[in-house]
Amino acid sequence: MNRRQRFLAACKSQPVDRPPIWVMRQAGRHLPEYRKLKEKYSFHELVQTPELALEVTTQPLRRYNMDAAILFSDILVIPEALGQPYHFRDVGGIEMEFALSSKADIDKLSIDAIEEKLAYVPAAIKLIREELGDDRALIGFGGSPWTLATYMIEGGSSKTYARAKQMFYAEPELFEALMEKITAGLVRYFEMQIEAGVDALQIFDSWGGVLSPHAFEHASTKWMGRVVEAIGGRVPTVVFSKGMHHLLDPLVATGADVLGVDWTTRLSDVRRALPANVAVQGNLDPIILNTTPEIVREEATRILDDMRGIDGHIFNLGHGITPQAKIECMEALVETVTTYGQ
Amino acid sequence: MNRRQRFLAACKSQPVDRPPIWVMRQAGRHLPEYRKLKEKYSFHELVQTPELALEVTTQPLRRYNMDAAILFSDILVIPEALGQPYHFRDVGGIEMEFALSSKADIDKLSIDAIEEKLAYVPAAIKLIREELGDDRALIGFGGSPWTLATYMIEGGSSKTYARAKQMFYAEPELFEALMEKITAGLVRYFEMQIEAGVDALQIFDSWGGVLSPHAFEHASTKWMGRVVEAIGGRVPTVVFSKGMHHLLDPLVATGADVLGVDWTTRLSDVRRALPANVAVQGNLDPIILNTTPEIVREEATRILDDMRGIDGHIFNLGHGITPQAKIECMEALVETVTTYGQ
Numbered sequence: 001m002n003r004r005q006r007f008l009a010a011c012k013s014q015p016v017d018r019p020p021i022w023v024m025r026q027a028g029r030h031l032p033e034y035r036k037l038k039e040k041y042s043f044h045e046l047v048q049t050p051e052l053a054l055e056v057t058t059q060p061l062r063r064y065n066m067d068a069a070i071l072f073s074d075i076l077v078i079p080e081a082l083g084q085p086y087h088f089r090d091v092g093g094i095e096m097e098f099a100l101s102s103k104a105d106i107d108k109l110s111i112d113a114i115e116e117k118l119a120y121v122p123a124a125i126k127l128i129r130e131e132l133g134d135d136r137a138l139i140g141f142g143g144s145p146w147t148l149a150t151y152m153i154e155g156g157s158s159k160t161y162a163r164a165k166q167m168f169y170a171e172p173e174l175f176e177a178l179m180e181k182i183t184a185g186l187v188r189y190f191e192m193q194i195e196a197g198v199d200a201l202q203i204f205d206s207w208g209g210v211l212s213p214h215a216f217e218h219a220s221t222k223w224m225g226r227v228v229e230a231i232g233g234r235v236p237t238v239v240f241s242k243g244m245h246h247l248l249d250p251l252v253a254t255g256a257d258v259l260g261v262d263w264t265t266r267l268s269d270v271r272r273a274l275p276a277n278v279a280v281q282g283n284l285d286p287i288i289l290n291t292t293p294e295i296v297r298e299e300a301t302r303i304l305d306d307m308r309g310i311d312g313h314i315f316n317l318g319h320g321i322t323p324q325a326k327i328e329c330m331e332a333l334v335e336t337v338t339t340y341g342q
Numbered sequence: 343m344n345r346r347q348r349f350l351a352a353c354k355s356q357p358v359d360r361p362p363i364w365v366m367r368q369a370g371r372h373l374p375e376y377r378k379l380k381e382k383y384s385f386h387e388l389v390q391t392p393e394l395a396l397e398v399t400t401q402p403l404r405r406y407n408m409d410a411a412i413l414f415s416d417i418l419v420i421p422e423a424l425g426q427p428y429h430f431r432d433v434g435g436i437e438m439e440f441a442l443s444s445k446a447d448i449d450k451l452s453i454d455a456i457e458e459k460l461a462y463v464p465a466a467i468k469l470i471r472e473e474l475g476d477d478r479a480l481i482g483f484g485g486s487p488w489t490l491a492t493y494m495i496e497g498g499s500s501k502t503y504a505r506a507k508q509m510f511y512a513e514p515e516l517f518e519a520l521m522e523k524i525t526a527g528l529v530r531y532f533e534m535q536i537e538a539g540v541d542a543l544q545i546f547d548s549w550g551g552v553l554s555p556h557a558f559e560h561a562s563t564k565w566m567g568r569v570v571e572a573i574g575g576r577v578p579t580v581v582f583s584k585g586m587h588h589l590l591d592p593l594v595a596t597g598a599d600v601l602g603v604d605w606t607t608r609l610s611d612v613r614r615a616l617p618a619n620v621a622v623q624g625n626l627d628p629i630i631l632n633t634t635p636e637i638v639r640e641e642a643t644r645i646l647d648d649m650r651g652i653d654g655h656i657f658n659l660g661h662g663i664t665p666q667a668k669i670e671c672m673e674a675l676v677e678t679v680t681t682y683g684q
Contacts, residue, residue, distance in 0.1 A: 162632050165630075165632075170634055213606065245588070246606075246607055264551060264585065285507070285557070290504050291511045292512055
């Protein structure tokens, strides 16, 4: 069983010798070699140049014994391809060039040129696939329709998601029209990724957790379910709705093979409450990687012990690694997981 | 059964004619009369001048048929009284005058003068108590030891709570020393509030939800339990740990009479999983109050219907009301709850 097979077996809740591991945002700012590249190239250049995306994607694999790579990209390439560009503020996160608020704004969005505009993505995937060969899994990804909609309606990062929620509650037709477009764009984007060679797809519903249970079903999981349905089992799917591990019914209804779980709950509780064929991915608190290798070993072992003997577990953090994470902590994490039970 | 009796009965999970209602941060920026006062006085002046705190506390009661008032104050008066002042940044939240990082920093904190430094609090409570008489309940409050510790260690607001978590994980003795001091200060502060006449106490564990289950027990609920124990049933206690409604065992173990629940879960699911004598408080999404009266009625009724026939429910939002909430939405909310079932 090689690393790719281990990852894919765990996605299908099949028995494995040990849980496969990868880390959300493993390619990025915690790595000195990434920070060095960033001195020369902008984030957008790294994402949009296939050779650079290849380099960034594979940087963590040279350091760590990961079972999977994740394409280096960004969830906001979809709004951009639909006609709503963005940039990163120096302080305060993401800023879209404008905020959607009217039917005219939404009518202007178009998925027609998505294949051309995002051609750099399959180009990067092909290069990465070639580099990885059959030895490690390659994960593609996108934002959930709801999470993308929050950026598009708020005009960037938000604290309260007031505008996005207001459109959902008070202008349901407008909201539906927007969600239809985002979902159609996302389906095409995922098809491009599958054709180019990804082994699995993760949907990041980063802001699903700001909704009430009723709104979560209607504004988020319903649309993720449509995306998963369109993927049609061609590759396994992972749905990560941060903060929503207690709403398992709508999450299971999406049809995802794997649910990402944040660090605020006991992973075995979630796994046991799920159907036997739905796996979990998680769930170490990312901040543990900012402490010491000893603490990392202790906290990672706590999760491994909790999940011992339970199929369908992909080890990961409960959210993205922070730029302040220490290399020696990541090394301790990977060593702990990859040698567990030996 | 008057409003105060209704609120107190619900705290004890006893039958009531309808759920009592109050709203977190009901006194504050959503009210034009508050904003007018703020033109003349600083936030600190409003908090520290008993006549002004009385005025602000009672402003929402003149507009809305609330069953309870909550003292107008701030959780950070405790760090301030221990020797760590703070102010509000124009952008980016709270800034403490310094961040705690060493044993010497923590040794310098002192609870000795807390009664003098916070004398304005019982003075305000006595004025409010007199104004309310026996007709409405008066809720006192404080931050949880963990939540206060995050501000004190981070030096203000935070996104990742990395420093606070690092102290918890990597410097447990330092962390314990700090928590002992905060907890001792909080207990004295709550005793002052009880003696001055509050009917109930709410502990705001606003940042409990950033912890893993294991850390939550050791960094947060354990210390809240100490505080509840010291209150010793003299008044009912409410514990609000945002985002942690799935970790009921440690929350119940605090001994609180009521658990505050945010809007991301179905309230009846939480209530049914609790012992019969532990009530719930919540849980409308605050952003609903920024929409329309019709939507408010629909969403509030969804919660009331879900909780119909279940004792031990105090209606509230799932978090504080926002400054953008509309008066007509608050009116619709209060009307919906106070006329429910008639």
